[in-house]
Amino acid sequence: MERKKFIRTMAVVSLAPALLLAACKDTGRRKTAEGAVKTYTCPMHPQIVQNQPGTCPICGMELVPFDKNNKTAELTLGDNQVALANITTMTIGAGALANHKQLNGRLTTDPEQTAVISSRVAGRIEVLYVKETGVRVTKGQPLYKIYSEQLASLQQEYLLAVAQLRQFPGDSRFQQIEKAARQKLSLYDQSEAQISQLLKSQQVNPYVTYPAAISGIVSALTVSEGQYVSEGGVVMRVEGYDHLWVEADVYPAEVSLVQTGQPVKVVIAGWENEPQTMTIQFINPALQAGSQLVQVRGTIPNPGQRWQPGLQASIFLPVNSKGNVLSVPVDAVIRDGKGTQVWIEKAHGKFVPRMVSIGMENADVVEITGGLQAGDKVVVTGAYLLYSEFILKKGADPMAGMSK
Incomplete structure (x- = not known):
């Protein structure tokens, strides 16, 4: 009896290490299986992490898988990926910056390039050579013709004055009357050629044509054909651009x-x-x-x-303005509630985020007061794509845990 009890005891003692080793292996297998479980996150809200697919409770986007065990703050991209993402870099140096x-x-x-065309005489618009706005005209081009009884009266008055002067060429009073009548016609935009033609034909012409004073675009037209206008009435406005x-x-x-x-x-x-x-x-x-x-x-x-x-x-x-400052293009800087960040190309195809401090900036460039030094190779286009790619692959904000 004691012999059988001894044998059973020895058997248990000899099997214990094997059982313990098997249990440890089983535990390791369970841990490995647990580690292989996929983890999912939201590309826009990396704080959302869960062990099964679904949608983000904040924005409703589909969750994407990521490797939570990869904690290196680095992205490695191939040449094709860099080309497709339009990622370009520049080596920064010190220079002047103006705000x-x-x-x-x-x-x-x-x-100074605007002319208001007004009627020098009262009368009826007989012909409009320009009937709409937006039409280009050149200096001297006829714009409109007006019928004026007043102009006809002045022409008749001038013909009489000339006839009197011819009858009494030495009379100074008739000379003054002729001069005054001629001056009135000149004030009504009658040129010397028109006055000479009047004397030659001895025919009164009640029509007067007004040309464009400048070249430009007709921006306003206030009359139409057949309309009566008063002396000084606005007919149109011409603007030069x-x-x-x-x-x-x-x-x-x-x-x-x-x-x-x-x-x-x-x-x-x-x-x-x-x-x-x-x-x-x-x-x-x-x-x-x-x-x-x-x-x-x-x-x-x-x-x-x-x-x-x-x-x-x-x-x-x-x-x-400042001189001898480090600056990068505005698009190279990523900003959020945690601060400001740029991406550095450490080696060919290897990119890492870098927290920076900024100073003066304008519409094109931003001053870097800390975090970079001359000679660093900074990503100037495609920085936001790297930022998004980091969140997709790492499931975390690249600025998390970083300090300036």
């Missing part, structure tokens, strides 16, 4: 930043790649009616008349 203040403005017509005014609004506290003769940059909406240089020509000393704004003005050329009055424009006023 600008943006003013809202607009293009308007230049009054070879040069345009740029008017900008400035708050009174900022007027000290603007000076007459100061060069500024003008960017017209739709032509952002073609900035214009303008000189400030006038600063209105009074506030605009109904607002607390001061108006400043300058002139820009309008080659080919490609811009129209009324277009919006932005005026960039130099405020201050």
